[in-house]
Amino acid sequence: MVVPSISPVCNQTACRAVGIPVVDLSKPRADMSRLIVEACEVVGFFKVINHGVSKILIERMESIALEFFSLPSQEKEKAGPPAPLGYGVRNIGFNGDVGELEYLLLHANPSSISHKAKVISKEPSFFSYVVNEYVAAVRHLSCEILDMLAEGLKLRDTNAFSTLLRDFESDSLLRINHYPPWNKNNNITKNGNKCGGARIGFGEHSDPQIISVLRSNDVEGLQVLTSGPGGDHVWAPVAPDPDAFFINIGDLLQAMTNGRLLSVRHRAMANSYKERQSIIFFGAPPLHSLISPLPDTVSPANPCKYNPFTWSEYKKTMYQLRLSHNRLDLFRADEPLEIKALD
Numbered sequence: 001m002v003v004p005s006i007s008p009v010c011n012q013t014a015c016r017a018v019g020i021p022v023v024d025l026s027k028p029r030a031d032m033s034r035l036i037v038e039a040c041e042v043v044g045f046f047k048v049i050n051h052g053v054s055k056i057l058i059e060r061m062e063s064i065a066l067e068f069f070s071l072p073s074q075e076k077e078k079a080g081p082p083a084p085l086g087y088g089v090r091n092i093g094f095n096g097d098v099g100e101l102e103y104l105l106l107h108a109n110p111s112s113i114s115h116k117a118k119v120i121s122k123e124p125s126f127f128s129y130v131v132n133e134y135v136a137a138v139r140h141l142s143c144e145i146l147d148m149l150a151e152g153l154k155l156r157d158t159n160a161f162s163t164l165l166r167d168f169e170s171d172s173l174l175r176i177n178h179y180p181p182w183n184k185n186n187n188i189t190k191n192g193n194k195c196g197g198a199r200i201g202f203g204e205h206s207d208p209q210i211i212s213v214l215r216s217n218d219v220e221g222l223q224v225l226t227s228g229p230g231g232d233h234v235w236a237p238v239a240p241d242p243d244a245f246f247i248n249i250g251d252l253l254q255a256m257t258n259g260r261l262l263s264v265r266h267r268a269m270a271n272s273y274k275e276r277q278s279i280i281f282f283g284a285p286p287l288h289s290l291i292s293p294l295p296d297t298v299s300p301a302n303p304c305k306y307n308p309f310t311w312s313e314y315k316k317t318m319y320q321l322r323l324s325h326n327r328l329d330l331f332r333a334d335e336p337l338e339i340k341a342l343d
């Protein structure tokens, strides 16, 4: 079931089409568990098809997001500045990162969504109904995947990860990114090659949470960092598929599995002539949750790689850092946390 998806080849040395694992959620559970573990160990990223999330719901979510971005700036700004939640243009985080995009960052909790809907939408009931339904569907999908992952890893508690996302106090987020089309007056090539340029939409980073579930329109842009045959790192463009979800492992899951699963570095380019829209659910634990490698993942041969930390402590650290920072390294058991890394 892991089949290579061939993406258009990038015209850059460090950018090469590679096979992205595909997991078909209509297949037998044991097979899926095995494939999910393999994908998360090797790439930290995979695509799911036959996911069961309603097409109508996805289309509604897509269109209310597009509608939001088509509003005049002063209307969008009613969502508040991204501090960290709200509406942002170009600026990402608090430490000088910029990208060619605008975005809306929401807490995934239903009451927070309903509250935001009242200030940013002319039809707040419909807005909160759709967004809450969408969040419920992708949270459920995330939990299913996390349970299969725990089964594949042979953990004693197969709900160890999903419990954190199902918790009433889960700190999960929903992010909607809108990348404007490449300005035709600034053509990079005449042959229509859309990968020739390097307009960064959302710079290189790993996602800090447990799991991320991304869905985009049919416009390319997402790239994941993979290891090439010689151990070199190459950016692999991910062919867009509006009917699928793309899953990536976050830093917390890398820590909880003692480094066995990979929190993949990724980025989004904004080189297309068409506008790109992506919607990402970031599944996170409650703020007070203590994160540390699960006992099942630690052994004398594989000693504990990370010091325990709460999600709240991790967030505090990450907000002091640039987007591209490898923040999980600060919590490695073999290296004391050094504030110089915050430079």
Ligand SMILES: C=C1C[C@]23C[C@@]1(O)CC[C@H]2[C@@]12CC[C@H](O)[C@@](C)(C(=O)O1)[C@H]2[C@@H]3C(=O)O
Pocket (backbone or CB within 6 Å): 084, 092, 093, 094, 095, 097, 105, 173, 175, 205, 206, 207, 208, 209, 282, 318, 319, 320, 321, 322, 323
């Ligand atoms: C520069 C930053 C933006 C970010 C917080 C951070 O300080 C470092 C992590 C960034 C990131 C990446 C994944 C998600 O898009 C995000 C919402 C998250 O949780 O971590 C963003 C943060 C953000 O945009 O606020």
Ligand SMILES: O=C(O)CCC(=O)C(=O)O
Pocket (backbone or CB within 6 Å): 175, 177, 202, 207, 216, 221, 222, 266, 267, 268, 278, 280
């Ligand atoms: O918009 C995309 O395709 C990726 C964005 C992303 O990685 C993020 O928002 O964390």
Ligand SMILES: [Fe+2]
Pocket (backbone or CB within 6 Å): 205, 206, 207, 266
């Ligand atoms: Fe990301």
